[in-house]
Amino acid sequence: MSLAKIKHIVLVLSGKGGVGKSSITTQLALSLSLAGHSVGVLDVDLTGPSIPRMFGIESEKVTQAPGGWLPITVHPSSPPSDSHPSGVGSLRVMSLGFLLPNRGDAVVWRGPKKTAMVRQFLSDVFWDDLDYLLIDTPPGTSDEHISLAETLLRQARPEQVSGAVVVTTPQAVATADVRKELNFCVKTGIKVLGVVENMAGYVCPNCSECTNIFSSGGGEVMAGEFGVKFLGRVPIDPQFLVLIETGKRPRYPKGTKVNGEEFQGVETEREGEEEKAGNKEGLLVNKYGDCSLAPIFKGITSDVVAAVEGGR
């Protein structure tokens, strides 16, 4: 049983597309890994898998082993060090993107085929020991979600399925769809661990003025109405996007404010050295540690961990 050795399974859901499910999943995974947990990420978005791109491992291919499909390793675990007192947990990823012959190929599947694939992903991937399995989902409340809920109900132990992190953006058009997703969770009996409001504000790189591009506060209001925990606001950080797209270590001008607080960037001495090295060296997880969103996610992650551990 491929799920047998997984301690906690957390779903990342949203009724709306493009709100940042995959980027939240990625950051949760990196953040959990930085906290010393071993993490697996399963991407069940079959027609638009983004997770391989997010981790910069698009060209990898899955290998077959006697225990099942072997997920792609983003980084192995490393023992505790000065910068990471609790050590860094291993991070492994599985996505349909790794199985496609060409990256531009369309996967045109009707429901039953998608259902079968989701089941296969849950039963045939050899995860081995994991503290957390994060499942990134496509938008909506349809085939993939129904199959996921059904299969988890059947194959996983009830205490394994910890619940779902629901992602939204602040504007009313998005929360309208996400409300439907919260009702989906109620109907299928999936516990909602909390709501994350993504893309809440964008700080102009020129004048540090924060603009609420997609208005603000919608996620918190919705969480309040449904009586679920509000995990926090994540602003748009173009440096995070650059990190994902090009692998460049995030850099911030002095005085950058994140959620109203001064952000302490990397020290200047280190900067000089790395500039020479092309800024792209190092593991994604280490580079992410320098991102302005990392401290925000540290908070969100500890809330999620607390909710997961507390719910047992």
Next chain:
Amino acid sequence: MAPSIDLPESVEDVLSNPLKQKPNLVAPEPEHCPGPESEQAGTADSCAGCPNQKICASAPKGPDPDIPLITARLAGVKHKILVLSGKGGVGKSTLTAQLAHAFATNPDSTVGVMDTDICGPSIPKMLGVEAETIHVSNAGWSPVWAMDNLAVMSIQFMLPNRDDAIIWRGPKKNGLIKQFLKDVEWGDLDFLLVDTPPGTSDEHLSVNTFLKESKIEGAVVVTTPQEVSLLDVRKEIDFCRKAGIRILGLVENMSMFVCGHCQFESEIFRATTGGGKGLAEEMGIPFLGAVPLDPRIGMSCDYGESFFDSFPDSPACKALKGVVRKLAGEIGLDPEQVVPEEK
């Protein structure tokens, strides 16, 4: 050895085997079911032992008998345009809503908007008709009229509660889309805009199958500039090519952000790989324009207003108008008649 996924249904197979009518089943579809509507229904390997096998095997094969009905129903519709994107949240519905407003500014043209996003309908909110319901008459379902010349159809109008989740598998969604085309009294429309959910799945295949006979004018593909989004949009373009849907053009949304405080332009979603323009050139499709990110567009959508009326001076509004004009050109209309050039 790297396992490849078993792709028993290649894209071409799926497209060349359009849906038949779904028979009445006696049990739920089993795992690996080829689909009761498919050509292999009742005869595939996985059908052995299924209680539905006989029903599926004996159901009439061949094309769906409802397709001629749909064609007849939509005979009065001049231009059928799909709005597609492989990626979610890039602004399909926003663009659809604004296109609808733009086309409807001409009092002589009638516009219809059909929302095929069953699990996350956004169109009613964006057009300010969220609380409406549909009326049923002898002639069929009457769409909701957002303006005198703008008809809207969405599943949202059929929900008893606004926040109800629609937890449906593919076949059920296909059935509703068929009803939207077959049972809705669209009347004589100049434009029918079809808003779609993200991806390349049931909804897209169904719309394509049902409208094949009555001719789709083409598809507008929406993207945002970053590669994560282009990656999925490339798949959508691949789908359109294989399905034989003409691509009217690519729109890049959320391309630049102008700070309201210092007017500094920054790229929020940086186009590290050439953005929409690069993709359009790579794929050899027309590039309709880049629409900057303006928080007021989002606000207009939240309140269901026309962005063109509310903020006519905004650069985003000018860009959107440019897109509409180019699109009008692509479908052989005089751009001046659709959106008159500003003096």
